[in-house]
Amino acid sequence: MIVAGCDVGSLTAEAVIIKDSKILASKIMGVRATAEKSAICVMDLALAQAGLDYSDIDACYSTGYGRQAIPFSQKNISEISCHGMGAYWADNSIRTIVDIGGQDCKVISIDEKGLVQEFIMNDKCAAGTGRCLEVLAKALDVELHQLGPLSQKARKPISLTNKCSIFMELEVMQHVYKKRRLRDIAAGINNAVAKRVVSLSRSVPLKPGFAITGGVSKNVGVVSRMEKLLGVQFTQLSVDPQIIGALGAAIFAQKENGNHD
C-alpha cells in the first residue's frame, strides 16, 4: 500500500510518500501563493521522485496551516498529532517532542503508541519562535544558519529582558551599537528563545525520550541551551526533522486505511 502525507506550513511545504513503512520520496519547498498551489507543487515533485502518479496513492492526509485547503487529501490532522506520530515512527523511544517552527512552538507528550497525550502551544506572544530568531538574526546581520555555531563560541552571553520580539530587536541593536561581541549577542538571542520554550514546556509532563523537530532544531545554540536548561539529551532522529509533520500525516493515512502494520 502506498500512502502520502502533505504538510503545508507558513513558510515551507513538505510531502512524503511511504510504501510499506519505507519512505519512497520526500520533498521540501518554499510555499507558493496559496496553500493549494503549494500542496500540488510539492506533491508533484515527490511523485516525480518516486516515479508515481496521483492514482497510485491509496490514501493521503494533510497537515499544517494550509491543511484544510488541500484538494487531494482525504483528511486533515493537526500538526501536533502529526509531529507526535512522525517522531515516534522515526524512533519509537520518543515520548516528548519539542517542535519549534516559524510561527509557533509546541511541546508534545506522546504515549507508547505515538498518540498525543498532552501538548502545549505558545499563544500570547511570538517571542520564542523561529520567526523571532529570523528577525533578530537580521538585526544582527548574521545568516540564520550561523546563529547557532556563532553562539557556541560565546563567553559572556548578553541577557535580553524584553518580552516582545520586536522590542528585543531594538535591544539587540543597542548591544550591537555598544560593540558587544557578535557571538555573545548571538548566544543571548538563542538563550532567550530557548528559555521561552523551556518555560512553556513546564506545563506538560516531560517524559524521557526527547526529540526536537521543526526548523529551529537546526540551530545548535538553541538546542544545546535547551538541553542544558531541561537537563536532558535530545535523541537524533533518523529522518530530516523538517519532514516529520508530513511523515506523521502519511503514517496516519496508513494506519487508518490499511490493515498492514
Place this chain on the structure above:
Amino acid sequence: MISAGIDVGTRFVKACIVKDEALLGCAIEDVSRDIDRVIGRVYQKALDKAGISKRHVKRLVSTGYGAKLVKGKSFSMSCTHCVAKAAFVLDPEVRTVLDCGGLFITITSIDERGVFERTLSNDKCAAGSGKFLEMSAQAIEIPFSSISQYAERSKEPYLVSSNCAVFAESEVITQVNYGRENTDIIAGVLKSIAGRAATLFERIQAQDKVALAGGLATVTAFSSMFEQMTDRKTVSLPIPPQNLGAFGAGLMAQQGKPSRGGV
C-alpha cells in the same frame, strides 16, 4: 550659515545639510551593525549632494533614537522637537505633526509661534509601527515601493486584529493561505496602523493644519487612509517626510550650540 542634521532612527539614518532655512542636500540609508560607518556614509552622501565640504558645516545636531551614536562635537536634540520645527518652518500654519517611524508613532502639537505644546506617543505596541508594515509587505511579497498601488486596489480591507506584530504577520500568512487577496491584506495592515495613529490624533485633539512625517508618511495609501479616518486633510510639505527629523535637526543647528567638524 551652513549646518547639518543627522537623524539616527530605529530603521534608517538620515542626514540633511541646511543653509539658513533651505535644504541643500539629504541622504538616507538603512541602519546596520556597523552603525558608525553608516552614519559617516550618510553624512558624506548628504554633503556630496549639497556640494559642500565638511569643513564648511558650522554646526551639527543629531536626533532620533540613536542620537548619541553620532560622534564628534555634535549636540543631540529630541526628535519630536526637530520634526515639529521642520514642519513649522516649511509651513507656518502647521499646528500638529504626526511622526510615524519605524517603531513609534509620535504626535506633537505646536502653537502659532511654532512653540512646542505637547506630545504623545503610542503605547508600546509593535503592531502600530512601520516595522509591521515592512514585515507584512515582505511576508506577502509586495515590494515596499508598490504598497500604495496594491492597497488602493483593495475593496474590502482585511481586519488585522493581533496586537503582536510577529503574530499579526502569521495571521497575514494564514489569510493568504485561505486565499485572501494580498491587496486586501496590505490595505488591512495599513488600516490598522492608521487606526492607531488616528487614536493618538483624537487623544491630543489635534488642530489644523496637520503635517505627516516619518517613513510611513512616504506611503501615500497610508496618508490617505489616515485622512479618511480622521476626516482631515494633511498638508504636503516640499521635502520628503522621512527627512523631516534630520532637516529639523539641521534647522536647530542653525541656532544651537556650535560644533565644527562633526563626524
Place this chain on the structure above:
Amino acid sequence: MNIHSSENFSISRAALRASSMGSLFSRYPRALGWVKRLMLPLALEKETAFNRHFRFFILMAGYAMSNTEDIRALGVLSRDFQDYLENVIDETSDKPMVWSEWNLSNEILRAFDVRQYVPETFAVVAQMAGSDAAVDIIELAEEEGMAPEHCSAAKTAVGALLANEAPKPDVIISSSHPCDSVTSSYQALQYMTKAPMFVVDTPYWDDDQSFKHYENNLWDLVAFLETNLNQKLDWDKLREVCENVNITNHYLQELSEMSRAVPSPTSVEPLLLHWLGRMAAFGSPNGMKFAELVHNGAKERLKKKQSIISEEKIRMIWYDVPLVFAPLFPWLEKKFGAVVVSDFMGRIQTVPIDTSSKETMIRDLARTHLYCTMVRHTRGPAEFYMEEFQKIIEEYSGDCFIFMGHQGCKGGWALRKLFRDVCRDARLPSLFVSSDIFDKRHVTEEEVKRQFEDFFRSNGLA
C-alpha cells in the same frame, strides 16, 4: 540565584543578609556615604554576589536618601524588617502563621500572638536579592499557569509559594481591594495552601454606608481570627499599636506636606520605604522611630531651605514609582536635578484613630485602611484619583507628571485620558511610560531613560 534549590527560604535568607549588612553600615552613615559614592556605579551595573548583599542598602541609599539622618532611619526600619524575615523563615516556631495581603493594614494582627507573612512583599524581598531573582520567581508562577496579566506582585506571591519561600499559613486574610489581581490571586493562594481565608469586602464609595460596611467586615474579621487562631484579641495591645500608628502617620503626613516647599527637603522615598516596610514596622516602636527620624531630618533641611538633592531643578509628580528602576533615581538626580516631590503610592492621607473604645478603634481602623496606598484611589470612582491629583498639582509646584504605569493596574490605565486632561488643564507636561513595578521584562532601563531624556528636553525642562 537558583530558585529551584531544595533549601527553603534561600532568597529570603539572602535578603536578610543584605539587610543586616546594611544595618551595620547604617551605624556609620558617613562611611556609607563613601561606600555609596564608590560602589553605586558598580552596584547598579552588575549583578555580582557581592552586590547582592549590598544591594538593598546601596540601592535605597542611592535614591534621594543621602544624608546621615535618613540613613540612620533606614537602619532602624531595617531592624524590624529583619525581625520580620527571621520570623518568616523560622520553621521551628509554634506561633500561628497568618498571611495578610499587602494593603490590608495589619494592626489587628499585632494584637494577636502570631507570626505574619505578607505574600506580595516577597516582590520586594526578591528585588533585594537581585532583580533577576524577582523575574525568575515571576516566571515560575507563569510557568505554573498564573495569568501573565496579573500584577507582578501577585505573581511573585504565588511564585514564592512554589519556590519554597513562603511559610505554611494557618490562616489567610485578604480583601477585595485594590484590584482584580488581588481578588484573583488570593483565590489561587487559598487554593494552593488550603488554609482558611477571610476576605474583607471593600466598598466602592466613600460614604458613611460604605465605611460602615467595611467596619462590619472588620468585626467579622476579628471574630474569624479569634475562632481560627483560638486566641482573643488583646485590645490593650491594639490600643498601643493604634497610638503608635497615629504618631507615625502624623510624622509621615507632615513629611508629605514638607515636600511642598521649594526646594523640597525630602523626596517620596522615605514614604515609599515606610509603605513597603509597613508589614514589618507599622505601629511598631521602630516604625515610629523611623518616621520621626526622617521627619526631623527633613524639618532641619526645611529650616535651612535645603534641598534633599544637591541642586533641585525639576520637581516631578509620579503616579507609581517602579522599584525595578531604582537606579533610575540617582540618574535622574544627577543628570537633571530631578526629584520626586509627590506620588500616589507613598503619600499619606489618613485620619487619626480614636483609641477611646473598641468600637471607635475598629471604626477608625476601617477608615485608615481605606485611606491606605492604592486602596484609597483604586477601589472607587475616578474622582478618588483626580481630586487628589488636582490638589497635588496645586500644592506641590510640580514641573511635570510621570505616569509610569504598572502592568497590573488596569484600572489606572483605563483612566489615562482623565489624567491627561487634568495635566492639560493645569498646563503640566505629562509622560506616560508603560512599565512594571517589579518585572523588568516589560521595558528596559535604557528605553526608560531615553524616554525621560526626550521628555525633559521636549518640554524645556532640561
Place this chain on the structure above:
Amino acid sequence: MSDILSTIQKLAEAQKNAYITKAADEGKRILGYMCSFVPEEIIHAACMVPFRMTAVGSTETRLGDTYYSAINCSLVRHIFDKALKNEFSFLDGIVFMNGCDHSRRMYDNWRDALKTQGLGPEFLYMFVAPHTTMETSLNRFIDELNGFSSALEKNFGVNITKNALKNSISIYNRRRKLFRELNEMRKQPEPPISGAEMLAVQLAMTSIPVENAVDLLEQLTEHVHDRKMDCKDKLRIVVTGGAMEEIDHVKMIEDSGAIVVAENLCTGGRHSDVSSDEDGDPVISIAERYLYKVSCPRMVDEFENRSSLLEKTLKEYSADALITEKLMFCDIWGGEVFLLKQEAKRMGFPLLSLEREIYGGGAGQMKTRVQAFFETVRNIQ
C-alpha cells in the same frame, strides 16, 4: 435554517432590534448594562427594558482607545468605542457595575465623555455588588438593591412596588425555566440545538424585552423539540469563561469535531436558567439569587461552589472535555483559568484553555489548537 432560529440569529447579530424600537415607541425606557450581576427584575419592575450592551458589529477601537489603553480588555474597548460613535444613543440610561477593573472604569469614562462631548444618556448609575457572600455582604447588597430602586424611581418618576417586583420575578423566572428546559434537552445523546445556536439564543434574549423573549423561547422549544443534531463521532464539550459573543468562534469549535452541550459564560449559561425565589420578600429573593446563585470569579469566596457546579455540569451533560475561554488582560478569568487547570488535574478531565481578543484574529492558530486538543481527547479515551 428554520425561521425561528434565523430570527434569533439575526437578533443576536444586530446592534439594535425591532423589539427594542417598538418598546421605545411604546414609551418604555431602555437601560443598558454589561454584567450579569445587574438585577434585571428591578429594571423591569420600573417598567423599563434592560438591554445587555455588546460589542456586536464593532470593527475597531480607535475612539475607545482615546480613553482606554492597550492593556485593557478588548470587549470594554469595543463597547466604549461604539458608545463614542453614538451607537448606544437609543438607551435612556446605563447601569455600570464593579464587575472588573476594566468595565467599572467605563462609569468614569462615560461620565467624562458626557461632560466633555455630551455623550448621552445622562442617567449613569454605578451598581455596586459585594465580592463576598457573608451575611454582612448580603445586607449590603439588599441596601444596594433598594438604593438602585430609589434611584430609578427618583430619576424616572416611576414607582417600584412590591407587587411589580413579584411580577417581574415571575416573568423572568418563566424565561429562566424555558432555558432550563432547553438545557435539559441538551443533556440527551443527540441535543436538539448546537452550541453556536444556543449562544445566539442567549445573546438575543438579553437584547429584547423579556415578554418577547419568553414568546420566542416558547416557539423555539416547540421547534427544536424533535430536532436531533448529528452527533456521530463528535465530542461533547462544555465551554466556560468570561464574556463571549463571537458565534463564529463556537462554530469553529464545533466544526472541529464537537458539539457544545453546555456553557458557563457571562453572556449566557451561567445564570440564564437560575430562578429567584418567588415566595417571600422580593428584594431579598433577588439579592439571594444574584449573590448566592450566580457565582463568577469576581466572587472571592466561592470557588469551591463554582468548581462543584462545574463538576456536576460535566457529569450531567456527559461532557468529554472542558474548554475555558478568556479575553486577554482579563485578570479575574486569568485567575479562574489557573484554578480550573488545577481542578482539571485533580478531577482528571481534559481541559483546553483558549485566549483571544474579542473579534480578534488568530483563527488559524486557534483552530490548530482545538483540533489537536480533540485528537488528544480521543487518544485518551
